[in-house]
Amino acid sequence: MRKISVLLVDDHTVVRQGLRALLQCEEDVDVVGEAENGRQAVAFTRKTAPDVVVMDVAMPLLNGLEATRQILKIVPTAKVLVLTSYGDDECVEQMMQAGAVGYLVKQTAATDLVKAIREVYRGNAFFSPAIAKRLRDQCREAFSRGQPIRKSGSDLTSREAEVLQLIAEGFSNKQIAGELTISIKTVEKHRQQVMNKLNIHDVAGLTRYAISKGMVEKALPQATLTAVV
Template sequence: MNSINVLLAEDHQIVREGLRAMLNLEPDIKVIGEAENGRQAVELVNKVRPDVVVMDIAMPLLNGMEATRQILQAFPGTKVLILSAHSDDAYVAMVMAIGASGYLIKQTAAHVLPEAIRAVHHGKTYFSPIIAKRRNHQKQKDRDQGELPGKAVPTLSAREMEVLQLIAEGKANKETADELHISVKTVEKHRQSLMDKLNIHDTAGLTRYAISMGIIENSVQVTII
């Protein structure tokens, strides 16, 4: 029996250890790599070519949404299963639009993660039960009422997402430029583009937006074991 090769992308070591220990009990699932930030996840996918990536959304350097977008653009055959502390419908809609195959809430992931990995590996979508129930209810409501989809979230480029995350993490323009290997002038251009697209005109507002979108974590930490 061929194993499903899995990459774990999660910045909290204790969570990664718990996930790895749990998945190691499954005879058909093999953890072949671990990443502690989004950039490392993208690099490792290129190196080890997993079948499934279990991806946290809020990670340093490069958030899980942008890492997922880059991974699926380069390796469309890879399946990405989102693992997040956030259960808001907006988060789910965003990552599914990017191309993720499923979405699990951290608090309940331990009970369904192996099943979810198998499902997405075989081309299905998988959601935590509470999310699946809400999605089905909303779809039925929209059909019954003939409602149109809600207002779309502004589309940010890959570089804008990276700049937004670094701004929200408190990096100055020079630090952001050094981190991304671009000029300060280019950082300033991306910052202005972000403000124009989001209609947000100060750093505090951009930071609040990044937190609300799950791009960076708030101070609350959640464990799943």
């Protein structure tokens, strides 16, 4: 069985040690390295090309946002899973725009991390439950107010946009059907229409599109985020 190679990136040694101990219990996960800042993470990725990078946001020298951008330029196939104490909308949006495909807050790491690593490795998105619910609620509120979704000629219907939001949050077709009270066949139809209209045919790409095109509030200016992290 091929193991999922994982790089742990966090500026706190005790956090990295705890994460390593948690993941070492999993037969299908191999922690191939650790980095205490974004620069080390970029350098390690260039040498080893890990499958999944578990990325903190607030780090010295190079924060998680910039590290994610650089890592995905070097290894586009890498899956960046954010693990941080910051769960505000602006930080979530900016990390997803940078290319991350999952976002966990550290309070849920013990219960969600292993599942999240497996999901993003398979090409799915994964969010901590509270963040997923908040993003979904924001999307639905926008729909109820008749606010347009910012997009570039995609011409998505409201239902297609709602399905897109749930796909981006990691919902399966069955879960989307239950959430929206529609049939799985209808979900599959909407899913295909979304992919065709956007010309995006993978979940990671749909996730980045959903975050960047009006599903959440406008991100903080770069200078503000830099000050935060």
